[in-house]
Amino acid sequence: MNVLIVSNRLPVTTRVDAGGVTVVPSNGGLATGLRGVHERSGGLWIGWPGVPAELPTPIRRAIDQRLAAVGAVGVPLAAREIDAFYQRYSNGVLWPVLHDMLDHPAAEPSDWEAYRTVNERYADVVARRARPDEVVWIHDFHLMLVPRLLRERCPSLRIGFFLHTPFPSIEALATVRHHAALLDGLLGADVVGVHTRAYAARFLDAVRALLGRATSPSDVEDGARRVHVRACPMSVDVSAFEARATEPRVAAMASHMRRDGERLLLGVDRLDYTKGIPARLDAYARLLEREPSLRGRVRLHQLAVPSRESVPAYQALRAEVESTVARINARFGTREWTPIEYRYGCVDDVTLSALYRAADVMLVTPRRDGMNLVAKEFVASRVDGDGVLVLSEHAGAAAELRTALLVDPDDVDGLARSYSAALAMSAPERRVRMRRLRSAVRRHDVFQWAREFLLALGGGGAALVGRSAG
Ligand code: ADP
Ligand code: G6P
Numbered sequence: 308m309n310v311l312i313v314s315n316r317l318p319v320t321t322r323v324d325a326g327g328v329t330v331v332p333s334n335g336g337l338a339t340g341l342r343g344v345h346e347r348s349g350g351l352w353i354g355w356p357g358v359p360a361e362l363p364t365p366i367r368r369a370i371d372q373r374l375a376a377v378g379a380v381g382v383p384l385a386a387r388e389i390d391a392f393y394q395r396y397s398n399g400v401l402w403p404v405l406h407d408m409l410d411h412p413a414a415e416p417s418d419w420e421a422y423r424t425v426n427e428r429y430a431d432v433v434a435r436r437a438r439p440d441e442v443v444w445i446h447d448f449h450l451m452l453v454p455r456l457l458r459e460r461c462p463s464l465r466i467g468f469f470l471h472t473p474f475p476s477i478e479a480l481a482t483v484r485h486h487a488a489l490l491d492g493l494l495g496a497d498v499v500g501v502h503t504r505a506y507a508a509r510f511l512d513a514v515r516a517l518l519g520r521a522t523s524p525s526d527v528e529d530g531a532r533r534v535h536v537r538a539c540p541m542s543v544d545v546s547a548f549e550a551r552a553t554e555p556r557v558a559a560m561a562s563h564m565r566r567d568g569e570r571l572l573l574g575v576d577r578l579d580y581t582k583g584i585p586a587r588l589d590a591y592a593r594l595l596e597r598e599p600s601l602r603g604r605v606r607l608h609q610l611a612v613p614s615r616e617s618v619p620a621y622q623a624l625r626a627e628v629e630s631t632v633a634r635i636n637a638r639f640g641t642r643e644w645t646p647i648e649y650r651y652g653c654v655d656d657v658t659l660s661a662l663y664r665a666a667d668v669m670l671v672t673p674r675r676d677g678m679n680l681v682a683k684e685f686v687a688s689r690v691d692g693d694g695v696l697v698l699s700e701h702a703g704a705a706a707e708l709r710t711a712l713l714v715d716p717d718d719v720d721g722l723a724r725s726y727s728a729a730l731a732m733s734a735p736e737r738r739v740r741m742r743r744l745r746s747a748v749r750r751h752d753v754f755q756w757a758r759e760f761l762l763a764l765g766g767g768g769a770a771l772v773g774r775s776a777g
Contacts, residue, residue, distance in 0.1 A: 309350040315449035320357035328369040336680040343544045344757040359386040391421035405472040406675040430456035455495030467764040468496040472677040474506035502703040507538040545752040548687035551660040560661035573666035577614040583672040583716040590722030663688035668729040672716040678703040695729040710740040
């Protein structure tokens, strides 16, 4: 049975410039994680091409062709819809609320209207494309109304929805004026998936408290239907990361990165205020302050992927992170030694794997994160059984990766102490902890995740059976 994937972000993002139309791989865990599932399932992926629809017809045709070549279908969004639906409502209002951050701007009625209109357009495109033998799998917070809208258009379709963010507290959700419509939209699905049991429990609580619906421990009543709620932790393509980590060019690049015997701390994130980067950097400065013997002997490599650059909060974060890096480098750096190597941009797969292999300590310290695939990619890449993972207790991944050094991402002192403990950890302890982390990640890779969800949805999982790493 085919799976039709629907998300706002496609696995590729279109670029249009003087040289014509090109596509580049998209950023973010949804696109990177689902890419392999899409390739193996062989179905279509419906989403936004990444550019405004107001383009000359030949260019629009060229975009459609590029997308078709990778099994994708574009949903056109006008420039003003990108501003209202994507930048302001999805990223400006919903994203902070879903991460329990309450200082979000109030929604303008016209932004909510745009959210609804775009969700309707998605439902129309999917209704036209979905075949009766397919299951439809809708992803993430941009499209919370689509399950119900699609159910109205195609009552007998099997519809799944997966939320890649945390599910917030009732108090946070209730600050959004249209919370009831959003929750009701989700209940058009047959199965609603989230990463952890805690998020599933919060979802059921919200449905009871804010919609007054009856629930059982894993179901919600929706008229004559029952909606199944399932905790399914997303993961990564473990075999692909393992295979890449053992390539000779990756090993060569990794040993070059570990130059002069410096110990390497690594951060890899989209530049997002949920990722806890400022406190992570402050804690590194605190470490250097407290342990002067480390100066010249450690280095923090921070990769920051450009993200949502038109949203003011992201512009402010970039300025804050870059001035913090400059301040720390000016304070502690010498002619021979730069404490923080900061890179704003993407790196290719080989470089990313080499960084994961080279790192002594991986810093994954989000203030809130639905799952955090970087943590799992790091573990999957450590075929050598070494390396220490410092992991926020507020990342969904912490529910599975219990032998990481778990930290409070807002506690700068505590973070500095964890970095110190990670650097001082004995080789036998590192190996024991990493062995347990690796067995957790290998047990449940991204194909297992998709298979579990699709089997719960009643189809499509079989295509992915037997392909997992572990
Ligand atoms: P989010 O979905 O919030 O961005 P995740 O940690 O779940 O967070 O996923 C991030 C994805 O982006 C991972 O697959 C990671 O490998 C990728 N990524 C992060 N930084 C970079 C970078 N500098 N270059 C290339 N890929 C990156
Ligand atoms: C997170 C979200 C995804 C989103 C990604 C990148 O992972 O859960 O839905 O695609 O960030 O953000 P962007 O706004 O570029 O799609």
